[in-house]
Amino acid sequence: MNINTSKALFERAKDYIPGGVNSPVRAFKAVGGAPLFFVRAEGAYLYDEDGNAYIDMINSWGPMILGHANKEIEEAIIKAVIDSPSFGAPSRMEVELAELITDMVPSIEKVRMVNSGTEAAMSAIRLARGFTKRNKILKFEGCYHGHGDSFLIAAGSGAMTMGVPDSPGVTEGTAKDTLLVPFNDLNKVNEVAADNKGEIAAIVVEPVAGNMGCVLPEPGFLEGLRKRCDEDEIVLVFDEVMTGFRLATGGAQQVFNVRADITTLGKIIGGGMPVGAYGGRADMMDYVSPQGPVYQAGTLSGNPVAMAAGFAQLSRLNEHPELYEQLDKTTKMITKGYQKALKKRKLTYTINQIGSMFSLFFTHKKVINFETAKSCNTEEFGRYFRFMLARGVYLAPSQFESLFLSTEITKDEVNKIISSFEAFLDQSI
Numbered sequence: 330m331n332i333n334t335s336k337a338l339f340e341r342a343k344d345y346i347p348g349g350v351n352s353p354v355r356a357f358k359a360v361g362g363a364p365l366f367f368v369r370a371e372g373a374y375l376y377d378e379d380g381n382a383y384i385d386m387i388n389s390w391g392p393m394i395l396g397h398a399n400k401e402i403e404e405a406i407i408k409a410v411i412d413s414p415s416f417g418a419p420s421r422m423e424v425e426l427a428e429l430i431t432d433m434v435p436s437i438e439k440v441r442m443v444n445s446g447t448e449a450a451m452s453a454i455r456l457a458r459g460f461t462k463r464n465k466i467l468k469f470e471g472c473y474h475g476h477g478d479s480f481l482i483a484a485g486s487g488a489m490t491m492g493v494p495d496s497p498g499v500t501e502g503t504a505k506d507t508l509l510v511p512f513n514d515l516n517k518v519n520e521v522a523a524d525n526k527g528e529i530a531a532i533v534v535e536p537v538a539g540n541m542g543c544v545l546p547e548p549g550f551l552e553g554l555r556k557r558c559d560e561d562e563i564v565l566v567f568d569e570v571m572t573g574f575r576l577a578t579g580g581a582q583q584v585f586n587v588r589a590d591i592t593t594l595g596k597i598i599g600g601g602m603p604v605g606a607y608g609g610r611a612d613m614m615d616y617v618s619p620q621g622p623v624y625q626a627g628t629l630s631g632n633p634v635a636m637a638a639g640f641a642q643l644s645r646l647n648e649h650p651e652l653y654e655q656l657d658k659t660t661k662m663i664t665k666g667y668q669k670a671l672k673k674r675k676l677t678y679t680i681n682q683i684g685s686m687f688s689l690f691f692t693h694k695k696v697i698n699f700e701t702a703k704s705c706n707t708e709e710f711g712r713y714f715r716f717m718l719a720r721g722v723y724l725a726p727s728q729f730e731s732l733f734l735s736t737e738i739t740k741d742e743v744n745k746i747i748s749s750f751e752a753f754l755d756q757s758i
């Protein structure tokens with residue numbers, strides 16, 4: 330496969346853009362090789378600068394759930410662009426999208442538009458802190474909530490509950506207000522909550538974790554968080570930037586039947602345009618300015634082009650909930666094909682799947698949290714990634730990311746994905 334044009338562009342990019350990319354994981358650092366540069370995408374396929382086609386298993390990290398270059402979304406975008414890309418003042422589509430979101434996600438009574446998932450998560454915890462007049466937040470190891478300072482905290486070994494900055498530039502003062510607990514460990518949550526009684530503003534969680542690979546909540550985990558928050562008057566924030574509109578019209582909270590106080594949204598909500606949102610209980614959302622004292626603003630928030638794209642995508646999903654069954658079925662065809670291929674070769678790697686999200690973990694352990702995810706053989710993952718790419722299957726370039734299917738992936742693509750995986754296993758044994 331010739332990827333010379335991509336390679337040349339990457340060399341040029343490195344002279345002018347840090348690391349040659351505008352978001353770190355795109356650089357293929359975890360898997361080796363040079364990142365591909367894309368010119369076009371349609372349906373289930375991406376096309377690179379050298380004219381190679383790839384089945385897309387990431388779909389822009391989630392947003393392109395209806396596949397690429399969806400005609401309805403494109404038409405909505407074009408119409409909005411012609412009417413002017415920005416007003417910096419209210420427009421009708423903001424109201425219609427807000428109504429649609431509150432209709433699709435019952436726990437969201439009011440919603441504020443922002444420009445990214447990062448911004449949504451940062452704003453949600455500012456609101457939780459302002460509303461409760463408390464400083465600390467509790468998050469889970471391996472969960473990603475964008476690159477806001479309070480969230481860039483990793484566990485120091487042993488010191489599980491006191492945050493240490495994960496990146497230079499995050500101050501220790503900020504880090505000490507972030508409490509860390511292993512995902513799925515309800516006992517630890519209760520313990521940490523008891524130790525910090527009256528000080529925790531919010532528990533923030535990805536209801537299905539997608540940023541350490543796909544990790545499902547154990548039965549009772551989300552319910553237990555709801556109970557802890559009710560008893561201690563803590564704001565329960567579900568970060569559904571990834572799972573919102575992906576697992577169901579009402580997100581993971583619909584699937585697991587647990588109500589969040591505040592929900593953060595992103596990715597799918599923008600139909601491929603840069604959009605985020607946070608919303609929830611009306612009494613909390615009314616704390617946001619100009620209604621309330623918690624400040625949050627945005628020059629391009631509620632941008633008419635982005636609103637039009639998001640409205641077109643969400644409307645289609647809302648009107649066709651059967652798409653979620655289709656997505657689940659397609660994904661299970663792949664994971665069952667993988668299981669069968671593994672079994673035939675007496676291999677026992679772990680696969681986690683829910684709806685159109687799944688991960689193959691190169692470990693024999695059950696993956697339930699960051700610790701178990703870290704037991705994976707990342708070199709083997711790198712070989713798998715490069716092998717699939719050379720065969721025209723574009724996976725997430727890291728073991729610690731979920732895959733996200735689109736409705737455009739059909740039986741033909743499924744068969745090609747499975748046969749490529751079998752070929753990988755045969756050459757690696």
Ligand SMILES: *Cc1c(COP(=O)(O)O)cnc(C)c1O
Nearest residue numbers: 445446447473474475568570571
């Ligand atoms: C992607 C993601 C974010 C960050 O969203 P950006 O739009 O990249 O800023 C936050 N939370 C979760 C769960 C995500 O998956």
